Amino acid sequence: MFPYSRFKGFSVRNEGTSVKTRLRRTTVISFLFGFIFFFTERANAVASFARQTGLSCNVCHSNPPELTAFGRNFKLKGYVLSDMTANDKIGTSKDLLLSKYIPFSAMVLVSNTSFQANQPASQNNAAGFPQQLSLFLAGGFASHFGGLAQLTYTHSNDHFGIDNTDLRYANQGELGGKNWAYGITLNNNPGVEDLWNSTPVWGFPWISTASGISPIASPLISGALGGDVAGVGGYSMWNNHLYTAVSVYRSEHAGSASPITGTGQAHNISGVAPYWRAAWQQTWGSNYLEVGTYGIYANSFPGAISGPEDRYVDPAADFQYERPLGPNLLDIHGTYIHEKSNLGATFLAGGASAASHHLNTFKLDSTYHWRNKYAATGGYFSTAGDKDPLLYAPAALTGSNNGHPDTSGYTAQFAYWPVQNIDINFNYTGYFKFNGASTNYDGALRNASDNNTAYVALWLNF
8 A cells, every 4th residue: 555544644733824825835845855856866666576576666557556557467466476486496495485585665755734724723734754654565475475565654643553465365277268367365455455546445646645634424435444354355357358356354453452342443344344346457459448346335333343233335336547648658547436324323322313324426537647757647536425414513624514524626646756766746635615515614614625735745665
């Protein structure tokens, strides 16, 4: 995984700073980042997979974490290059197949976020130093077996914890006279095993602030279970066109006592939660297209391991389009999630005015890559759902004044890669509507546009 909003930065307050002054400060910080690295000499990337395979980062990534066709195939086959096996033998034993290179790497993200309007009782310009620090164990661990395991330092908690992890066995043969790649995955986040960048785990924005304000509602499949579950499943790719996968998940609550009591946890899965994925990929001429579906079904005990349940059904559709334009690349990603929930337990506890709810989430983004050095992305996002003044209650900054969860806006992001393992990133997120309204959305006179953020980051991978 690469940095997302679960990694919290910190915020401090400066009530007397104007919007113009804040934007000037952000510009100065951006200039300093750019000046430091603009004249950096070009070097080879040295992340875990690059160390193991001897391939540069842009073979597998167009713009991390975006995967190329080679990168998708590498992940499909268990993070193992089969033609390397003979060179990786230790001595003459066939029982010990190890990589010649230590598959460790690290990632550091340093950032600054400027808000259009100060958050109450906090200073503007939230610095993350670091916003995120991750250690990776990644690559082929044995013949047909590999993985990606991430250990991440979280600034808000000031400690390391297990992050996205995907361990997999992979093999291939024939089915119906066509090539058939198949495997087993052990992972801790529904969708982390996916090959495309149109689903929530690996989707846009590629990096983002940890200091922004999260909307009041989002589907369960959009990260609510990430790092909080353990799952096992199988997947296959038939004839290099049809991809299918099914996994089941149980709550495991890292950092909590074992066995699980469920106390203080928003989601405690009853039985198992099945996750499904199906996709078709097709190439014609210079065009590549993937269309698919994914989703999860979960019964959950909020704050307990028995009693009344909340039920979530999250079917979704997605697509990914790619087209090279000379040495450059255009890609487009889109996804639509329709969550149908029956919050029986929350309703009985007085946390909702009705049991039945729905959320519709739509995201669309497009990136243009210039020669693996520059990438510009524009994205639109929207979430809408049923009104519920108890579930979406008024609260300063984070609440909804009218009981609606509706949020919509856009994100513009520009990345400059002076070398393949360093990214200087500029990001602006604006909101048309936040938690149900454009003006006074929280009942405390805060407007949706007050949550707009300008974000600059330095992303190092080594």
